[in-house]
Amino acid sequence: xxxxxxxxxxxxxxxxxxxxxxxxxxxxxxxxxxxxxxxxxxxxxxxxxxxxxxxxxxxxxxxxxxxxxxxxxxxxxxxxxxxxxxxxxxxxxxxxxxxxxxxxxxxxxxxxx
Amino acid sequence: xxxxxxxxxxxxxxxxxxxxxxxxxxxxxxxxxxxxxxxxxxxxxxxxxxxxxxxxxxxxxxxxxxxxxxxxxxxxxxxxxxxxxxxxxxxxxxxxxxxxxxxxxxxxxxxx
Numbered sequence: 149x150x151x152x153x154x155x156x157x158x159x160x161x162x163x164x165x166x167x168x169x170x171x172x173x174x175x176x177x178x179x180x181x182x183x184x185x186x187x188x189x190x191x192x193x194x195x196x197x198x199x200x201x202x203x204x205x206x207x208x209x210x211x212x213x214x215x216x217x218x219x220x221x222x223x224x225x226x227x228x229x230x231x232x233x234x235x236x237x238x239x240x241x242x243x244x245x246x247x248x249x250x251x252x253x254x255x256x257x258x259x260x261x
Numbered sequence: 262x263x264x265x266x267x268x269x270x271x272x273x274x275x276x277x278x279x280x281x282x283x284x285x286x287x288x289x290x291x292x293x294x295x296x297x298x299x300x301x302x303x304x305x306x307x308x309x310x311x312x313x314x315x316x317x318x319x320x321x322x323x324x325x326x327x328x329x330x331x332x333x334x335x336x337x338x339x340x341x342x343x344x345x346x347x348x349x350x351x352x353x354x355x356x357x358x359x360x361x362x363x364x365x366x367x368x369x370x371x372x373x
Contacts, residue, residue: 179358190365191350198358206360238304242358249295250354250361252305
């Protein structure tokens with residue numbers, strides 16, 4: 149089991165460029181999440197998907213879109229990157245049967261110039 | 262709105278010391294509480310998960326307690342080691358399968 153994997157590990161963008169962050173899990177989990185982590189702010193939820201085919205906004209969704217491609221994959225897209233989106237992005241997943249530990253990927257470090 | 266606070270923000274101790282990290286939350290109607298460890302530049306590793314019906318969980322030198330009524334949890338680390346140096350994050354879930362609400366973490370440094 150690879151657990152939760154994320155690509156790329158690091159990315160530099162110019163303002164206005166677009167990119168997609170990829171996340172995949174091989175644990176047959178139902179729910180998947182995208183968080184961002186900023187110094188002094190902790191981790192904040194961007195979007196989540198409770199099950200295949202559904203997505204919902206979290207605390208800080210502006211400037212992002214998501215796609216739950218299938219049960220394994222959940223991607224995060226920045227259509228027009230802004231310096232305020234410089235952050236570390238974490239994907240996570242959970243089985244959703246109740247009482248389960250949430251598993252995190254290694255993160256993607258994004259720098260927007 | 263649920264808010265999670267961790268005190269202290271940073272802690273430095275000599276090797277071998279027992280220590281306690283604190284976590285408080287504003288809404289006692291939680292589903293579960295998790296403690297994570299994060300090493301610099303790395304992802305989050307789950308340490309302990311406490312269900313709302315439980316009072317504590319133990320794993321090796323770690324013991325986490327939960328007092329829902331007072332909105333508090335503690336992470337006790339026994340006989341600290343330099344390898345315990347990391348940031349420790351507390352997070353609560355309000356419902357099954359929902360996203361976690363995180364505190365800002367306590368950065369621990371254990372000196373040899």
